[in-house]
Amino acid sequence: MEEVILKTEGIVKSYNGYRVLDDLSMTINRGDIYGFVGENGSGKTTVIRVVTGLIKYEAGSYQLFGIDAKDPNILEARQKVSAIVESPSIYTNMNARDNLRMQSMILGIQDEGRIQWALDIVGLRDLYESNKHAGNFSLGMRQRLGIAMALLSQAEFLILDEPLNGLDPEGIVEVRNLILKLNKEFGITFLISSHILTELSLVATKYGIISKGHLIKEVTEEELKNQCEKHIKIETTDKEAIYNALLTLVDKENIKEFNNGYIIPGDIEYSSVLSHLQGLPITAINTETTSIEDYYLRIIKGGRNNA
DSSP, X not given: OOOEEEEEEEEEEEETTEEEEEEEEEEEETTOEEEEEOOTTSSHXXXXXXXXXXXOOSEEEEEETTEETTSTTHHHHHTTEEEEOSSOOOOTTSBHHHHHHHHHHHHTXXXXXXXXXXHHHTTXXXXXXXXOBGGGSOXXXXXXXXXXXXXXXXXXXXXXXXXXXXXXXXXXHHHHHHHHHHHHHHOOEEEEEESOHHHHTTTOSEEEEEXXXXXXXXXXXXXXXXXXXXXXXXXXXXXXXXXXXXXXXXXXXXXXXXXXXXXXXXXXXXXXXXXXXXTSOEEEEEEEEOOHHHHHHHHHHHHHHHO
């Protein structure tokens, strides 16, 4: 059975009578890289502020490492969590080493070796001896320095709020590779919020799609991949005849119905499909690929309509 790192149930949070979070429930298991996806203002940062204890909520509940938020032992659970909310808390007039020393003092850590280790892990080893102020770092370097500061506490669960926002292509690749490294080599579980699904799709193993305070859907990496694979779309005026013909070509679980016809996997030879459907009333047949953005927009639209 998978260990649950974070579970929220029916969380409600309002500002000035407006519900920013409305009955929000989500589950993150150990080892997940959980991509928290939603448009700006959807409630992503508010969720992060709630689960890190930065703000209070009105209804619902959540657990960290199996400990309820109202249990006094939640402080012990939070020691296993590090979060970078909106932007890293970096002293721009200090170099990388002194930033980490300051963070170590706040955490009560007296281990210079751990500072060197953290810089090494995030690919900033050369900055240990450098006097260059963090204010002169690139955004990507600042983001990695922020992650190094988060690693000082040996966190098991790392929360990153829009970590790719504003980064140049090189910075995005560096942060992305660092996330994968920390997950695979050190077993760190991640919650990463973003409005850029295409970037998240390169690292995430599970997704939570949020819009206007509602968690519309949770989907695994495999489920998202299946939704976005190439497929053949067949439209017809006689669905029964087409369905029976398709059963001679593919298993029934691979035939998906829509209003005017059926969709089958795109790895089937197009010519073979035409041959099996020869003489039947086909109004259109096309090979299509659903993009990640198309899938996201369809889910968001459907969630709003059902809200």
